[in-house]
Amino acid sequence: MSSAAAAPPDPDDPGVRAWSLLLRAHAALVPVVGREVERGAHLPLSWYDVLLELNAAPERRLRIQELGSRVVLSRSRISRLVDEMAVEGLVRREPDPQDRRASFAVLTDEGRAGLRRAAPIYLDAVRRHFTEHVRPDELAALRDALTRVLAPHEGR
Amino acid sequence: MSSAAAAPPDPDDPGVRAWSLLLRAHAALVPVVGREVERGAHLPLSWYDVLLELNAAPERRLRIQELGSRVVLSRSRISRLVDEMAVEGLVRREPDPQDRRASFAVLTDEGRAGLRRAAPIYLDAVRRHFTEHVRPDELAALRDALTRVLAPHEGR
DNA sequence: TTATGTTGCGTGCGTACGCACCTAGTTGTG
DNA sequence: CACAACTAGGTGCGTACGCACGCAACATAA
Secondary structure, eight states, rough: OOOOSOOOTTTOOHHHHHHHHHHHHHHHHHHHHHHHHHHHHSOOOHHHHHHHHHSSSSGGEEEHHHHHHHHOHHHHHHHHHHHHHHHHHHHEEEEESSSSTTTEEEEEEEHHHHHHHHHHHHHHHHHHHHHSSSSSHHHHHHHHHHHHHHGTTTTO | OOSOOOOOOOTTOHHHHHHHHOOOOOOHHHHHHHHHHHHHSSOOOHHHHHHHHHHGGGGGGGEEEHHHHHTTTOOOHHHHHHHHHHHTSSSEEEEOOTTTTTTTEEEOHHHHHHHHHHHHHHHHHHHHHGGSSHHHHHHHHHHHHHHHHHGGGOOO
16 A cells, blocks of 8 residues: 655656656657658558557457557547548458457558558657667666556556 | 568567657556546646646746747647636736746746645656656666757757 | 347547747847 | 848647447347
8 A cells, every 4th residue: 555645745756757758758759750750651650550560460450449559549549540541541441250349450461561661761760869869778777667667557 | 581571660679669668658657647637636737747847947937938848838739728727827927028029927826736736646646657667777777868868859 | 038238349529739820029230 | 210030929720639428249147
């Protein structure tokens, strides 16, 4: 049980500072990377994430809900995203014969092609804006720490 | 060289994995912390950030533009945020006599009181969801690394 | 079978946000 | 002085997103 937090508000706590930096880094970097991907590969960053997850999935397909949780989007949002991407031919909706409520989002060949075009641009942007400034040991610490932070929230 | 894996991105690159984790951690944690603050202190997370920055500023006031860049929001957004908070009495707009285009956002006493009420809730949420899962040395690495990552974007 | 819940998705709607543009005040140049 | 160039801030508008709700398809009880 968390004991009484009778301690005074301490915004200079090292943990809070790290948290704050995480927020700022996210706010500063994501728009920049998104811009570069959109400019260079002509697709939104969220589309890229979807393509990436589908490509990594068995059979290159996922149920809508599962896809949403992997890219950390609401079901409503991912549902519309898949619609929009289907219009562009990057994914395809496919009904599940076993459960007729469900449907899969399936990566099309065109989707894979888009992913291949976008990947170098995305990776380059991430490298220049992020990885390049972080030492290998810091990267390892970051991965370990964030993995543990994330663990309690895996379910959605 | 197995069959598949033509050219898909390299998600096993340690840098990209760390970046991806950062995105996921942000996406997972921010809504949760925001909820807790809103529930416990009856104010949005973005309001809390504004109160915090103003409280830390000299004279407890900042020009709109400067405030926006500190909380990483666009000028349009911060302008409306200040309006909304002024309606609730947490901040006050004050013209700059030196430059009549500019205006300050000034923290009111009520604003400070709100901050004092919200701070323990916010800090507790950050601790339970973030700090608690990270070792001190990892926190330090995180702060150092993110500070360097952020540096090129300070001017926003 | 019918009745009762549960799950997987889709849709209407409100909110948060940034961009493009506009206005007023300030600074510089002749 | 006029008159352009620049700057702080506000506003109209489009977009991305989640929530609340609705609906059909499953699952289980009786």
